[in-house]
Amino acid sequence: MRFRFASLLLLSAAIPLGCARIERTTGIEPYEGRLLVARARVSGELGGEVAVADPRGLHSAVRLVVPAGALPADTELSIWVRYGDPRLPSVVQTFELEPRGLRLAIPASFDVQYSESYELTAGGVWNELDVVPWSFVDDPAKDLRMHEARSHDVDDNVVGTQIEQLGSVFCMHRELRTLTLPAAELVDPETPVHATLVEGLPVETVGGERAYRIGRGTLAGFFAGQVSRNLLVVPGVFGDSLVLAGDNGLLPQDSTEGLNGDFDNIVVFRFAAGRAIRENGNRLYDLLRQRIAPGFRCDAIAHGGGGLVLRWALEQAHADESRTGYAPMDRPLGEHFDRVVLLATPNDGAPAVALRFEAILAAADTADARFVQGLADLIPGRSPVIDLLGAAPPPTGQRYYSIAGDVAGGGSDGLVEVSSAVGRDGSWPHLESHLVFSGPSYDHYTLIAGARRTGVALQARLWFDKVSANSRPVVGSVLSPVGVVAGVVEVPYALVDADSDVCSVAAVWTIDGAHWSIATPADGFGYVQTKNSTPAPGLGHRFYWNTVADGVGTGIQQRAVLRIVASDGGGYGVVGETGWFGVAN
Numbered sequence: 001m002r003f004r005f006a007s008l009l010l011l012s013a014a015i016p017l018g019c020a021r022i023e024r025t026t027g028i029e030p031y032e033g034r035l036l037v038a039r040a041r042v043s044g045e046l047g048g049e050v051a052v053a054d055p056r057g058l059h060s061a062v063r064l065v066v067p068a069g070a071l072p073a074d075t076e077l078s079i080w081v082r083y084g085d086p087r088l089p090s091v092v093q094t095f096e097l098e099p100r101g102l103r104l105a106i107p108a109s110f111d112v113q114y115s116e117s118y119e120l121t122a123g124g125v126w127n128e129l130d131v132v133p134w135s136f137v138d139d140p141a142k143d144l145r146m147h148e149a150r151s152h153d154v155d156d157n158v159v160g161t162q163i164e165q166l167g168s169v170f171c172m173h174r175e176l177r178t179l180t181l182p183a184a185e186l187v188d189p190e191t192p193v194h195a196t197l198v199e200g201l202p203v204e205t206v207g208g209e210r211a212y213r214i215g216r217g218t219l220a221g222f223f224a225g226q227v228s229r230n231l232l233v234v235p236g237v238f239g240d241s242l243v244l245a246g247d248n249g250l251l252p253q254d255s256t257e258g259l260n261g262d263f264d265n266i267v268v269f270r271f272a273a274g275r276a277i278r279e280n281g282n283r284l285y286d287l288l289r290q291r292i293a294p295g296f297r298c299d300a301i302a303h304g305g306g307g308l309v310l311r312w313a314l315e316q317a318h319a320d321e322s323r324t325g326y327a328p329m330d331r332p333l334g335e336h337f338d339r340v341v342l343l344a345t346p347n348d349g350a351p352a353v354a355l356r357f358e359a360i361l362a363a364a365d366t367a368d369a370r371f372v373q374g375l376a377d378l379i380p381g382r383s384p385v386i387d388l389l390g391a392a393p394p395p396t397g398q399r400y401y402s403i404a405g406d407v408a409g410g411g412s413d414g415l416v417e418v419s420s421a422v423g424r425d426g427s428w429p430h431l432e433s434h435l436v437f438s439g440p441s442y443d444h445y446t447l448i449a450g451a452r453r454t455g456v457a458l459q460a461r462l463w464f465d466k467v468s469a470n471s472r473p474v475v476g477s478v479l480s481p482v483g484v485v486a487g488v489v490e491v492p493y494a495l496v497d498a499d500s501d502v503c504s505v506a507a508v509w510t511i512d513g514a515h516w517s518i519a520t521p522a523d524g525f526g527y528v529q530t531k532n533s534t535p536a537p538g539l540g541h542r543f544y545w546n547t548v549a550d551g552v553g554t555g556i557q558q559r560a561v562l563r564i565v566a567s568d569g570g571g572y573g574v575v576g577e578t579g580w581f582g583v584a585n
Helices: 116-126 174-180 219-224 277-289 305-315 352-356 360-365 385-390 418-422 456-463
Strands: 033-042 048-053 059-066 075-083 094-098 103-114 134-138 145-147 151-153 158-165 168-173 185-187 193-198 201-204 210-212 230-234 265-270 298-303 337-343 399-406 431-438 474-476 488-496 503-510 529-531 539-546 558-568 581-583
Touching (some): 059 075, 185 219, 219 265, 230 305, 265 305, 418 431, 431 474, 488 503, 488 558
Antiparallel strands (some): 048 059, 059 103, 094 168, 134 145, 193 201, 193 210
16 A cells, blocks of 8 residues: 545545544544553563554554563563654554563564555645655653664555564654654764665664764864854755765765865754744754853854744844743844855745645644644745744844755746745845756755755855865856747856856757757857856856757757856856757747
């Protein structure tokens, strides 16, 4: 059984599930209480299993298999299901394996099969991203940490893991964990984070196969540092702190790559991205204010909704009476920050979030609202956060810079519009500079996960004044032709170079995405043209493509992509691409 989107009809249906039921008034309502689902006496010498098979229940099969020699003696084991853990969305049930705290000499296997009734109710909401790998979490004391899902039968929807100590266990997919579980904290770079690769992406796990260092230096050194050597990083909805540490991320494990070599201390603010922007921003303010000493200075970089969290901490949190540590004499944090780089931050909101997370947002009117408010805050009209930040006066002390992605020349990175990231005339943000990267490599997620590879990290380094050598040019702000065009096709673009070098510019085209040909210019200046450049946001130019001369769309309509590349004395730089557009001559 594979996950599917649940329709509103299914979300509003009342489905009897054994002894319990879900009352449907507005979306998903939580279960409550604790239910014994299986109990058995298991031999210490021979082992055994504790299992339940209830095709009518929420979980149609739950099984704990204990190997021989795992228990010191014959022991009665029980499996309970608890509903309504306040730390979890109501649709995530906790399995309590008892006697709690009992450590096994040999790990047992624990399997859960989610029934069709789960998919038709809660599953349709919290699994709307259709992510196959689930991961188990245990809670022997207080920590909610991932354990690797050792097996996953997609067809029968069975997930399994190994248990070394009896206690509370539940399972959820990676995105749900990122939205709901991480505590709001500053990550100490000295403490490694252990993770397991799941479909090529690291997921924090207990005893994970690989240890990642998130950031650089120490937390203590960060608060004792100076502005030129301090960096705060705030990821967003897709910015689990481990994404930053990938080979192409902002903070790769190679200490000389990305932003690592530019700062003595790099500290990441980790938080549950589903929680309210105001809540997370206030928490960040308090964490910083508690330890900031006179003379503390810092630079910052943030991605997506994390940029709004950072802006709230810098601009609004000092005066927010709902903040836990509020005092009337609190001062804004902005006076301690110099340069702030925002990556695809939806300063005017991101309406596409409503579509992208449609099913998850169905929980916004239920007891689970606190787990999704951070997503709702990104939708104009769903919270006052966007309006309050938009009305903020010009910043004092810190300077803002912004990077936006445009994946297809239509003005969006797939989630955040370019205009929301870089602002419109007369609206926030008050930017020193901005840059729009153009092409399929600049979707919302890749802007941070691939920042080192795509040139995003390099541009941030330029704004942080960390690059001394000749920088290569960037072709940005490429606009795609609209509809079906013919003859001479006009493609606007911006030529960006930190050194304002004179650059050589050429263009290539493709109709199949694999084979590229040199584009014939229609202005008579030759295949390689000489163009002036300026620092970001760049100097505007136009490339005029003679599609007739290149035989594109002759006698038949064809789809094409135009790619523009520039070089200076340092070599070729970052290319810019249109999206696909039609040509008919």
